[in-house]
Amino acid sequence: MPEMGLAHRAVRGAALILASSYANLALGIGYGIVMARLLEPEHFGLVALGLFFCSLFDLRVKLGLDYAFIHRQPTTDELIGTHLLLQIGAALITLLITGGVAALVTLGGYPAALAPVIIALAGAQVIESAGATARVVLEKELVFSRTTAVITSALLFSYVAAIGMALQGWTYWALVGQVAVNVALGALGFWWTLKRAGRGIRLRFDRALAVWMLRFGAVMSLGALATILLLQFDNFLVGTFVGAAALGYYAQAYKVAQWPTGLVTHIVSRAALPTYAKLQDDLPRLAKAFGMTLWLILMLATPLALAIFVSAPDFLILLYGEKWLPSAILLRFLIIYSVLRPLLDDTGALFTAIGQPHRATIVLIVQALTLVIAATPFTLTFNAIGTAVGVGLAFVVGIALTYRFVARTIPVDLARLFIPTTLAAAISVALYLAFAHLVDLNALPLLARVLVKSSVAAGVFFGSALLLERGALIERVGYIWRLLRSSAA
Numbered sequence: 001m002p003e004m005g006l007a008h009r010a011v012r013g014a015a016l017i018l019a020s021s022y023a024n025l026a027l028g029i030g031y032g033i034v035m036a037r038l039l040e041p042e043h044f045g046l047v048a049l050g051l052f053f054c055s056l057f058d059l060r061v062k063l064g065l066d067y068a069f070i071h072r073q074p075t076t077d078e079l080i081g082t083h084l085l086l087q088i089g090a091a092l093i094t095l096l097i098t099g100g101v102a103a104l105v106t107l108g109g110y111p112a113a114l115a116p117v118i119i120a121l122a123g124a125q126v127i128e129s130a131g132a133t134a135r136v137v138l139e140k141e142l143v144f145s146r147t148t149a150v151i152t153s154a155l156l157f158s159y160v161a162a163i164g165m166a167l168q169g170w171t172y173w174a175l176v177g178q179v180a181v182n183v184a185l186g187a188l189g190f191w192w193t194l195k196r197a198g199r200g201i202r203l204r205f206d207r208a209l210a211v212w213m214l215r216f217g218a219v220m221s222l223g224a225l226a227t228i229l230l231l232q233f234d235n236f237l238v239g240t241f242v243g244a245a246a247l248g249y250y251a252q253a254y255k256v257a258q259w260p261t262g263l264v265t266h267i268v269s270r271a272a273l274p275t276y277a278k279l280q281d282d283l284p285r286l287a288k289a290f291g292m293t294l295w296l297i298l299m300l301a302t303p304l305a306l307a308i309f310v311s312a313p314d315f316l317i318l319l320y321g322e323k324w325l326p327s328a329i330l331l332r333f334l335i336i337y338s339v340l341r342p343l344l345d346d347t348g349a350l351f352t353a354i355g356q357p358h359r360a361t362i363v364l365i366v367q368a369l370t371l372v373i374a375a376t377p378f379t380l381t382f383n384a385i386g387t388a389v390g391v392g393l394a395f396v397v398g399i400a401l402t403y404r405f406v407a408r409t410i411p412v413d414l415a416r417l418f419i420p421t422t423l424a425a426a427i428s429v430a431l432y433l434a435f436a437h438l439v440d441l442n443a444l445p446l447l448a449r450v451l452v453k454s455s456v457a458a459g460v461f462f463g464s465a466l467l468l469e470r471g472a473l474i475e476r477v478g479y480i481w482r483l484l485r486s487s488a489a
Contacts (some may be wrong), residue, residue: 023152025262029319031159032255035166035174036320041248043172048251049239050117050176052232053105057097057122059090060129062224064217066136067352070274071216075140081203082210084133091129098122111244117176124180131187134194140274146197150189158182216357226364230394233371234387237379250384252320253327257334260304261341272346276353286354287410291417293346295476298421301339303461306428307454309335310436314449333388340395347402350409359405367398416472424464431460 036044055061069075069083099122102115138147162178170177234254239247272293279286308315312335313328320327344367348360375390382389403414435456441449466473 024155025259027152027155027159028262029259031163031178032252033319034163036252036324038163038166039171039174040245041252041323042244043175043248044251045239045244045247046111046113046172047117047121047175048235048247049110049244050114050121052235052239053101053114053118054094054098054121054125055228055232056225057094057101058125058228059094059097060087060125060132061228062217062221063090063214064221064224064357065090065213066132067273067357068213068216069133069136070140070277071353071355072213073277075137077202078204078206078209080133080137081205082213083136084130084203085205086210086213087129087132088126091126095119095122095126110240113172117172120176121179124176124183127180127187128183131183131190134190135186137194138190138197146193147190150186150193154182154185154189157185224364226361226368229368230364230371233368234375234391237375237387238384241379242383246384249324249327250330250387252324253330254334256308256316256327256331257338258341259308259338260301260335261338273349273353276350280354283410286350287412290346290350290406290410291412292476294343294412294417297342297346298339298417299465301342302421302425303428303458305335305339306425306432306457306461310429310432310457311450311453314446314453318446318450330384330388333385333392337392337395340399344395344398344402347406350406354409356409359409360402363398363402363405366401367394370394370397420465420468420472423468424461427464428457428461432457 063086065083065086069079072079098118102118105118106112106115135147135150158178158181161181162174165174165177235247235251238250272289275289276286279289309332312331313325316324316328316331344363347363351357351360371390371394374393375387378386378390380386406412407414432453436453441452444452
């Protein structure tokens, strides 16, 4: 059956991405632990600020070329060649722009080291653009096993290289070097993999197709800019008004808070989008796919977020050492919002796949405006904690607006999906607090404290979810299991 064939490929692809995400997360945790002990908070803050300026002026992201490529059917040599040339051209223009920006930031009171960091990161974006087309060709056809292997391998080698640089005393340049090595190996790996897949490609540039792709992405340009502001403006606020060291603490907390998000965002952006695109003319199947993806996001991200929330101070000390303890309060704020991010990514994928990217753009613009308006005065008043509060407000506003759009687009019972998970999370926190009041967990050794606190929070969540929706949960798990075991139709 065509339905089972596509569902099988989508779920199998999602499973491969999930396995890869766990592997990448494990590698990232190990890398982060080592680098946090080798470098100082201000080193991380400097690179985070450099990434903000590079992202702000990155034309590739704002053009929405990958989304246009995935939406356009079928994949032709003209589509591939046009996408590649537009990607590289946009990256080169970005490099020129950021060169001018780098010269200006030195006049704004920022550290002198920030300018070369910005230029180096923009140069890495040019390298990344050379491999983006090969990656999106493979993922459009749901060939995730090969792309995940490239991504994981590139990350591993880049982490090893960065640790070696840090041991040689390269300080913040070790962090920049990791980015450069990662994108270079990734670009080479994607094209090599595409060639091994037997895809014969003759690159052809089609001017009319280029105009269409740019027009398609034009609707998303404001959304892309809003996304950058939403994800990076907090770094700008903390780095500008509080300082590089404070940004280092904030960035580390934000990075840890993204761990639950990272495990599911890859599924959304790399598996859900092409799946939704193939189902865009079949509303019932599209609604079913969206509901399953939303449920999977909630069941994966929520227990991880709860585990980190309850153990935050001990968790940071265990992994990074006492010097990173100021990140704990920030982590508890940010981890709550991390569950909301993949929910927004999922709806963004839905709207893009069905040819309505303007809805995702509206949500992103509203979020960005909320962040700028709320987080700026909060930061000036409460420092980095105020920034975290502003981030949370922006995500809550975005969730409310985006799912209002979803309810108008596809027939899906959102209450049935959200209410049980929310109740399970509330029960988990309440029972954990009661347990911690009765048992002095802080008397345990550090590692035991982290394991016990995390296990109690996550375990109670899953137990509560099973009690609240036993039939639906078993049915969904069984459906996914049958797809994974079936052969492709």
